[in-house]
Amino acid sequence: MARDRDFTTVGRALAAPARSVFVNLLMDGTTRPAGELAHAAGVSPSTASEHLGVLVDAGLVRCEPRGRHRYYALAGPDVATALEALGGLTGDAPVTSLRRSREAERLAGARFCYDHLAGRLGVALTDAWVERGWLADSDTLALTAVGSDGLRGIGVDVDAAVGGRRATTRACTDWTERRPHLAGALGAAVGARFLRAGWVVRAPAGRGVRVTPTGLDMLRTAWGIDSDIALPTAG
Amino acid sequence: MARDRDFTTVGRALAAPARSVFVNLLMDGTTRPAGELAHAAGVSPSTASEHLGVLVDAGLVRCEPRGRHRYYALAGPDVATALEALGGLTGDAPVTSLRRSREAERLAGARFCYDHLAGRLGVALTDAWVERGWLADSDTLALTAVGSDGLRGIGVDVDAAVGGRRATTRACTDWTERRPHLAGALGAAVGARFLRAGWVVRAPAGRGVRVTPTGLDMLRTAWGIDSDIALPTAG
């Protein structure tokens, strides 16, 4: 059946400012308890609970109870993909405070975009791998044989990323850099490897990541990526 | 600057049922006058005018006055792409009448998805070209050298589709068939060629297309695509 699509539920789910903030926070792939989301959006816990219910009903967010907390996360990679595409059409959300401005600066350096690395770090990695012939210079950043070996060499679980239902490689246009970087199943595998190896660590709160000294050294020696690319800009 | 995205305006724009209908109607790439859209959605002209204003303000739709009519269309390919991605998350819109059900049947056969062919016809063409090695069996359906010659041979303006700002090839997951078909700049060029050659004609109203006898013959002899693939199912 080729019916029309009903955009009203998804649209309505995204229409409220608080829910837009929630979705933004969850786009780094993290799972967060309801209270943290409420605090971040500046609404009461009860209001946040209602909003989260709307997002769950719309199929954008899923909920998993853990002890007395209830953790929320995006429902899946397809949701993240759709939101990315939608984000390319929208304007920037207003910066509400100096703290958020600082936070924005840090995010520009390195962050997670659902489950893959983004920001200057994500773009720099992708550029380096394209230059080395690990990824094809195409719309999909297809993985080459050389790249398969190379990524395996740094401990990326390439086999798990290939052949699944999810697209192996996908180019995600960075909101900051307006340039493509590696996403898809392989992007997720790379992100997982960087976390597991301790090359980056997630910021305690927020969606940013910090590149560790080990990670900086690794980036420089392996691909000549300069340190200030992966770090927040000075000031 | 890596700021958060404000999904509220786009979300709100899609939240109203009438606006969802408008967007669905425009997703075939046609430009339609305000009155036709109003009639299709079952709202008064004044209401439709307000809704269209909201869609224009949100950047989803653009308006071009022609005489005493004002024609509306999607703002661009990126909007169509985002809506496709979003459509993959949403459910079907309820079928409101038998006439709409018949219409849905016809759309399943062949239709335009913004500017490229979709439905069983779009999927069959893509399958045939992948099988012949004209398109790579990848996530992007990348154009091969053989395919470039082949498409040029049937009059597709390949050169115009390559090297532009827009992605040359892109896989668009069909809502009907749940299978990928050719989209992007090349998909648009193919669609334009099919129209220009008279292999398909747009239905007088609605988003469907009808395959002409010439087109049927061409599809069968060139790629062995059976006629009932491109036609509405019987009944």
Place this chain on the structure above:
DNA sequence: AGCACGCTTCGGCGAGCGCCGCAACGTCCC
């Protein structure tokens, strides 16, 4: 067991939105 904590549900308030009819404006046609 008792308490503290996180989260959800419920009632109620105010604001915003979708809908229409009517009037006004510009364009096309006779």
Place this chain on the structure above:
DNA sequence: GGGACGTTGCGGCGCTCGCCGAAGCGTGCT
């Protein structure tokens, strides 16, 4: 120029939605 037509702008009505505070429920800690 006069009339018909397509479209937009403006009040007004009703409904929904976002927001909160208070109460209820389940979990974890002591």
